[in-house]
Amino acid sequence: MKISEKALKGIETCVRCGYCQSYCPTYQATRHEGYNARGRMQLAKSALAEDKITELFRQRMSQCLLCGSCSEHCPPGVHIPEIVEELRCGLNDECGLTTVGERMQKNIAEIGNVNGDEQKNRLLWLGNIEGKFSVKINEKADYVYLPGCVSSLYPSSYAIAQSFVGLLSIAGVDFTLLGENELCCGYPLFIGGLEKDAKQVARSNIAAVKALGIKKLVTTCPSCYYMWNEHYPNLLEEQTGLEVIHGVELLADLCEKGKLKPRALNETVTYHDPCDLGRKSGVFEAPRQIINSIPGINFVEMTKNRRDAVCCGGGGNLESNDAVLSGKVAALRVSQVAETGATTIISCCQQCRRTLQTSARNTRTRIKVSDITELLFKLCE
Secondary structure (H helix, E strand, O other): OOOOHHHHHHHHHHOOOOHHHHHOHHHHHHOOHHHOHHHHHHHHHHHHHHOOOOHHHHHHHHOOOOOOHHHHOOOOOOOHHHHHHHHHHHHHHHHOOOHHHHHHHHHHHHOOOOOOOOHHHHHHHHHHOEOOEOOEEOOOOOEEEEOOHHHHHOHHHHHHHHHHHHHHHHHOOOEEEOHHHOOOOOHHHHHOOOHHHHHHHHHHHHHHHHOOOOOEEEEOOHHHHHHHHHHHHHHHOOOOOOEEEEHHHHHHHHHHOOOOOOOOOOOEEEEOOOOOOOOOOOOOHHHHHHHHOOOOOEEOOOOOOHHHOOOOOOOOOHHHHOHHHHHHHHHHHHHHHHOOOOOEEEEOOHHHHHHHHHHHHHOOOOOEEEEHHHHHHHHHO
8 A cells, every 4th residue: 555755754753652642532432542643553554564454454544533633732743634534545445445435435426415315305404494585596696505415414404504594594695505416525535535536526516606606605514614625626726716614604794794683592501613613624713703692691611622622523434434433432522511511512513413412312411402503593583
């Protein structure tokens, strides 16, 4: 298996350290050396030196959340997620795809979304709000709104897209949806080591937006946001020519301008920073600005917040590769929420919301989990 010289140097540097161990969510959840950056890189070093790929090596690469917490606290600045992504790509080339990888590749290539649902079902979430708001589909508008696969196709997450559309309508924002023409952003492919497939999806998505003559794109999915902003230009070796923002940034601006005026809420809440939106993209203040604009609210920060925030357990395709480990990481984050005394945890990510909500239920933790769009919409209706 061949990897870049940069990755080789990063591996060699990483195995001599271990400083980031206490920041790694999968290590914290297992207390096992093989689940932290140094352990993973040692397995990689051995596999490359001996030219022998073991099942353990492949498994540990698939169990990385790619949350970036290790790199955030790495003294020499090694970017472990990039190395893991490169190793995943190399493993696919050398050994073929895993069952999870094959299914994901097939679903996105043949159907257009990560879970293989019919594309026409991307608009089922509109059913509950038809008649309440006027929604354009594949029409010229100021913004195109991309809910992403989870909010479009998982009924438990419909409320995020519904609430965001409601808020845009209340504020008088001109927007359209792509509907069946919205494909998966390709991020699951990219982090799964399927770079060529991700590049093809990127081209299709950009073409679909530009066909409408729209230059502004808003999404409520941090992974879509990160993929469009960070990886599309790198994959295609050119800028997209689009302004891409996360929904929370637009909502914060609308609140500041007085176009959204939330009612009072006498409740203690805390906020969970999604990895792709926070640590990887630097969007920290917009959600806090919205929360603090709500009269009567008591906002308390978790000890681990902003760049130190712990992953929800749903990143890096981990839930698909190892649902048990994903659940252990989620339980770790839920326990940190409970320490704040908050009755509600707010996030800006449908995957975080889904993962934390499941964990709160499984651990019998009495706490509500809400996306910021849901909370704001309820207070602005």
